[in-house]
Amino acid sequence: xxxLVESGGGLVQPGGSLRLSCRVSGFTFDSVxxxxxxxxxxxxxxxxxxxxxxxxxxxxxxxxxxFTISRVNVWTTVYLQMNSLxxxxxxxxxxxxxxxxxxxxxxxxxxxxxxxxxxxxxxSS
Numbered sequence: 001x002x003x004l005v006e007s008g009g010g011l012v013q014p015g016g017s018l019r020l021s022c023r024v025s026g027f028t029f030d031s032v033x034x035x036x037x038x039x040x041x042x043x044x045x046x047x048x049x050x051x052x053x054x055x056x057x058x059x060x061x062x063x064x065x066x067f068t069i070s071r072v073n074v075w076t077t078v079y080l081q082m083n084s085l086x087x088x089x090x091x092x093x094x095x096x097x098x099x100x101x102x103x104x105x106x107x108x109x110x111x112x113x114x115x116x117x118x119x120x121x122x123x124s125s
Contacts, residue, residue, distance in 0.1 A: 002027035002114045004095050009119030012085055018121060020080040022095030029076040033098050035106045036069065036080045038091035038121075047107035048093070051078060058103045063089075085123045092118040 008020040022034060035050040049069040050058045057069050068081040078095060096112035105111055 002032070002097060004097060004114055004116035006093065006095050006116045006119040009093060009121045011122045011124065013125050014085060014087060014123055016085050016123070017081070017083045018085065020082065020093055020095075020119060020121070022078040022080075022116060024076045024078070024097060027097070027099075030073045031099060033100060033103055033106075034071065034078040035096050035098075035103065035109065035112060036078075037094045037096060037109050038089075039094070039118075040088075040091040043091075045094075045109055046091075047109055049080060050103035050106040052103050053101045056103065058106065060107065082121070085121075087123050090121060090123050092120050094118045 003025050005023045012018050033052045036048045037045050038048050039045045048060055048063055051069045051071050066084045071078045095116045097114045098112050
């Protein structure tokens with residue numbers, strides 16, 4: 001069974017950077033599309049970024065130019081590099097996977113079949 005484990009969250013000051021990791025096991029890594037999501041207290045889950053099986057990337061407007069998603073197939077890991085962090089980026093970040101080849105409709109997360117348990121990112125001075 002496919003499993004996803006996030007790491008890399010923590011406390012960072014505004015303007016700082018963090019790199020989140022999503023380690024995938026139990027499935028052929030290069031056959032899955034991976035998305036990053038976040039949920040802030042009292043808010044709905046939000047799709048942040050997605051990387052398809054063939055490496056195409058997508059970002060929600062609020063993180064474009066600040067976040068970068070990448071995948072290293074040999075390590076079965078997807079990264080989310082987050083720069084110029086803002087207090088409004090504070091949330092629990094989750095990675096999720098689906099076996100379809102594209103990131104279409106990734107924002108809602110309803111197409112994702114597997115989810116990690118999340119890692120907390122707090123941006124505060």
